[in-house]
Amino acid sequence: MLGHAASEQMDLIRIANPVLEELGQQIGETTQLRIRDDQESLCVAKWEPKRDLRVNAIVGRRRPLHAGSSKAFLAHMDDEEREAVLSGPLKRFTKKTVTDPRVLRGGLEQIRKAKFFVSRGEINDDLISITAPVFVAPGKIIAALNIAAPENRVPEERISELGDMVARAAHRISAALGFRSPAANGVAS
Known part of the structure; x- marks a missing residue:
């Protein structure tokens, strides 16, 4: 079981690395791939631009599921798992970190x-991050792909364009892992 999980993770990273690099080079910002590890997400792959001011992604860095790009996992969990996370302590990192479970539930519905x-x-x-889920089956998330940048370099008028790029990249990884969706949320591969 453990060997199979490790093999799947290695396949995911092998498939994702060129997509992370291509996306990062197109936008000039850091890209990351995170997986779920129990009650946290774990960065398993990254690409960083060569510029001086950039988001420093660290492979192995953990984040809680209720904040930032990790909310992709929380949004796609079954109800029982999600409630277990939301009933625990929710750490505040900044004044913008949502720690009220009722507010989080509403936001998770939108993310889904x-x-x-x-x-x-x-x-x-x-920092700002734009995240899209990577699926292996309908509703079964395996990873979250995100770009991360200093907020002042991501003007509001580019959010939709960048979000579409992230979603297409996540869809490419999902498709390479064998996921086929007749309704791919309007994302072309």
């Missing part, structure tokens, strides 16, 4: 329905 979502200053005041 969208092809990407935006997190502004939830982990770090000055």
Whole structure:
């Protein structure tokens, strides 16, 4: 069982790495791939631009499921698992970190329905991330792909364009893992 899980993770990383690099080079910002590890998400792959001011992604860094790009996992969990996370302590990182379970539930519903979502200053005041889920079966998330950047470099008018790029990249990884969806949330591969 453990060997199979490790093999799946290695396949995911092998498939995702060129997509992370291509997306990162197109937008000039850090890209990350996170997986769920119990009550946290774990960065398993990254690409960073060569510019001086960039988001420093660290492979192995853990984040709680209730903040930032990790909310992709919380949004796609079954109700029982989600409630277990929401009933525990929810750490506040910044003034924008949502720690009220009722408010989080409403936001998670929106995340489930969208092809990407935006997190502004939830982990770090000055950062923005745009995230899309990577699926292996309908509703079964295996990873979250995100771009992370200083918020001042991501003007509001580019959010939709960048979100579409992230969603397409996540869809490419999902498709390479064998996921086929007749209604791919309007995302072309």
